[in-house]
Amino acid sequence: MNTKRLYELSEIADLILQDKDSNSNLKDIIVELKEIVSSFKQGSLGLAQLNPIVGDIEYNSKKIMKYIAYATALDLDMVVFPELAIMGYPIEDTIDRHPIIVEENLKWLKEIAKLTTTTAAVVGFVEPRRGKYNTGKKYYNSLAVMYDGKIQHIIRKSLLPNYSEFNDYRYIEPSPVIGSQPSETLALFDEENIKDCPKTNVIGGLKYGFSICEDCWNNRAFFSSNMYNIDPIDVLSKEKPNVFVNCSASPSRAKKEQLKHNMLAFISENYKTPMVYVNQVGAVDNSSFDGSSRVFDRDGKLLARAKSFEEQFLIVNPLQAVGKVYPLTKGLEKSLTEEKVFTLDYENDLERTYKTITQGIRDYFSKNGLKRACLGLSGGLDSTVCAVLLADALGKENVFGVSMPSKITSKESRSDAEQLAENLGINFAEMPIKDMVDTTNRMFNNLFEQVESKWDCRYKKSFTQDNIQARSRAMYLWGIANEFASCVPIATSDKSELYMGYATINGDMSGGFAPIADVPKTKLFAFARWLNKNREVKNAIPEAIILKRPGAELAIDERTGKPLIAEDALMPYEFLDEVIWRIENKHEYYQDMIDSKFLYEKNNEVTKEQKTEWLDKFYRRMSTSLYKWSILPPSVIVESRSINKYDYKQPITSSHINYKGTEVDDIKKILITCIKL
């Protein structure tokens, strides 16, 4: 079997189909590919790892149709698309408010079906429930199996995730039955008309068991705890299919990929059935989908894996051991069983972080008709990393870095910023903010006097001066965005500082996109070094930027007479990031952390008073930062847990939570006083 040639050719075909290669001739390639495929006998499949645009049904349908035509030309048995391929995932409440788009996705689906011939196509869509049923939600998340000019079977999603960034259960009705139902149930299906038919489908002489995303995430032997009561894969397995096929839209998050790998391998081996998994690629707002579609053989061995973070049409034959394992983006391979330990060794996760974020930026811009970004270059780590990621995601010519020094800004910061821009090849301008700050201050003096004459609550020490600077800078950036077409200002806040509310509203946390809002500061240091080492242009980030201790350069530290260092205002980043990590990953609370030894404590003497002070500060600042989290621009979710508002919901009005807890004796004493009327 000439699989080497198969993948050489299909890579060229991919480029042609993605309009990235106009020199090669697709027809010739198809002829040769078809011949190779014909040697595999039955079971040859195309995994169409697409990047759809949510709600752009015409765009998605055209892409689907093109890949069906291609798969048909190759005489494959079947081409499989990701979950909700016609609609794009996640469409969310949009379909409840604008039901027209569900009707549209159905119209396009039916017309696509008419154009299918011998090769089966498995296409995800939103299915309305238009019968006389009066219980539950209005839609199913479904797959259509189509060939010979019509829809032949429908498969509906049973397990609906409703945690983290997932909201399926808000607008989708869980299917009351596992597996396939006949096509006449289209848009008319419900609990009361379940047809007695095989749950699996025979295509090209082989039996396939189809499922949708979460449906395959509930194996009782694999997981120590389960979210749902039924396991669709186990139900399908009773009919002994030759192959499982799962259509997914599963975003990349830290440590999730190996879990996925292990689980899929486990299922294949456990049921002695190959598993074909087709994942969406591309980003939608805060979620970045990594693709990495794959096939495991009946022994749980990885037979094929598509590229990560790229569209690809991968030809495989799970029964004939035809496949190619493209390298996984580094960072997708941490072990599930690995003990959860906080580490500052981020090396393994940096390539994934890079691709997750750059795809997130690129797709947010391109799918919304945006093209350019402007950002402040302070010479600090946050804006530096953002600039690199933007240059790589959008093209250096589409990025404008503006150095906006104030009187506090050091000469080094200014030259570091300029050097960075030069190294990256992005556009650069320097615009002092002095005049704006001076004018604002003059006006403020007048205004504040008037306010003070009525309100006796003026702070002795305020952050007004700090914020004027940050807001003047944002004024510049939004000005550029207003004056130049398709341009978006960038919010450069990082995760550690957002936790502490160490970001200015309408200042550095304002923008149209926040690339590193889910990257903690200690990881950013490692990330900067990684970028210097792994990008085509090496060492674009001046060493001085990585070496300097971060500070916003908005205020002078009275004790040193120099710009305030963030760690002095907050706490050591190494300590802060471990607190965040312990809360997010281990659900630890105040006392747990007092009782644990932190990484930072291994190399530094920390008194109990100091630790207590830091932890008190952490909870106090976190509680008053909830508002800031709620108005953060879209940002790519990167870590296993985040504070992204689409992922984590905490009422702003919860600022009085006592994270320390209360002793039972104290509770008793307090309550006793309440019964005395």
Next chain:
Amino acid sequence: MNTKRLYELSEIADLILQDKDSNSNLKDIIVELKEIVSSFKQGSLGLAQLNPIVGDIEYNSKKIMKYIAYATALDLDMVVFPELAIMGYPIEDTIDRHPIIVEENLKWLKEIAKLTTTTAAVVGFVEPRRGKYNTGKKYYNSLAVMYDGKIQHIIRKSLLPNYSEFNDYRYIEPSPVIGSQPSETLALFDEENIKDCPKTNVIGGLKYGFSICEDCWNNRAFFSSNMYNIDPIDVLSKEKPNVFVNCSASPSRAKKEQLKHNMLAFISENYKTPMVYVNQVGAVDNSSFDGSSRVFDRDGKLLARAKSFEEQFLIVNPLQAVGKVYPLTKGLEKSLTEEKVFTLDYENDLERTYKTITQGIRDYFSKNGLKRACLGLSGGLDSTVCAVLLADALGKENVFGVSMPSKITSKESRSDAEQLAENLGINFAEMPIKDMVDTTNRMFNNLFEQVESKWDCRYKKSFTQDNIQARSRAMYLWGIANEFASCVPIATSDKSELYMGYATINGDMSGGFAPIADVPKTKLFAFARWLNKNREVKNAIPEAIILKRPGAELAIDERTGKPLIAEDALMPYEFLDEVIWRIENKHEYYQDMIDSKFLYEKNNEVTKEQKTEWLDKFYRRMSTSLYKWSILPPSVIVESRSINKYDYKQPITSSHINYKGTEVDDIKKILITCIKL
């Protein structure tokens, strides 16, 4: 039965218990109340309509304990609290990330139980699932029935709302059984250890059927369509309880209250069983709960109803016809069966709108340690209505109105703003923005030249000038908030303009709270007149403000040489608000609206071209406003549907949705081109 005296006394007791009356003697009142209550025989209950603080377990527990002590002193059979009373509703993902607070609510609950004696207390709490069960979510939403110093029974919520502002299903496991389970199941309950015991509970010789909020919202005869497959009330009815008791946390939304009224009346009458409904009062971020707890007798007749939007302890006896029907806030009485018709007659809903928003403001501030608000007073309708609401919610001395005229601002706008402030008695200052705008412009010229030398995409006509003004004003307001303690700037955008994206990022849509973000413009006109008529100080809003046609006064209309009128830039508000209403309430789409006759069209000639232009503009502007919705500050949800991000979720990256749909013939043509490879 001396019920008149009963309610006279209990109103005074309420004031004492709420620390609003320190002259009266609670002990004397209790003696007299107890005597009256003793004449009712069995079945006397206290409805403790509390305003909890989410997550402030100590605060909530103390309040609960005080009301239990009061109820016990009166020798009532039982005191009933709202859903999740110890924790406050909604606590959301907070309990997943910080499980300590669930442990805390359990600790406090157990100590409260120990202090109960003869009077039963029904208290809502978050119950952990700590057994060896490994399926589902980690918590139940539960009620504890406590007396004689211990928890006697547990009731768990079965139906978990997961739409609009509700996210229960994200973090709560639905109870696998309806009704009561014994107390030994506390924190150890699951499907596999359901105890065979009565689902109802006998207290003081009467049988009660307890349920939690959504549990009573699934009657099959009442609703034309149902969300769930089971009806807990129907299940409880089989044991023929003497009384149903439902503990709720149900926020106020347009047209929801009459639905609630009709449904509860229907249930009581249908099962010939009185229904006691205890609702939370107070606001949390975007949700404003109205209270209005009530009792229906066995014939579905309203026997008692607590005040709306106020804490109250209401003594009732559903079997002895003891109750008082306090007046419902006007606007809570629209009929469920009323045909859905768009109307500009908002009169009926304005009192509810007023109380919903003022409570929303008051609680957001007080529960988060905030006290003061500053806002720009433009002399326009939006900022005017906001100023009135803030003055009423926070006290006039805590509101600072700043008139910030630019060269476009008319003399009338300035004097209207000042007059308004004087009429309201709020603090006032005038601060021209000229210097800031001039300085910014000077800097912008320099900056834009530099950018233009690299980017050839400068707009011929931009909104830069408009936005400088709005952002300079926000700069002032955030400056005040930085310089003066506990002060929050206010975002004054209204719903109609937010739909159109007619609001400046970091400008008028920036702030710590957005009071009228869910009030459409045409309603605001009616609201202003209502405020002038119904507030203690009449006619605080100058007539000129209500009469003038709204415009942001940010730009000059080239055609008229006068400040641009918003309706000329957008479309008539009457038309715009009807589009919004049709989409939100009737799920209409483009063609539906082309085919319908709008209210506006009754009095105005509108050509098809004009209507098409407006609708095209609506969808185009709405699609690009999604980002603005995502960064809107907290705002009270008022209408039956909103664009509040906690209520409505649409990906920002859905800007290519074709809301018009495509003809099948066109679909065919498009797809045919895709199969030619």
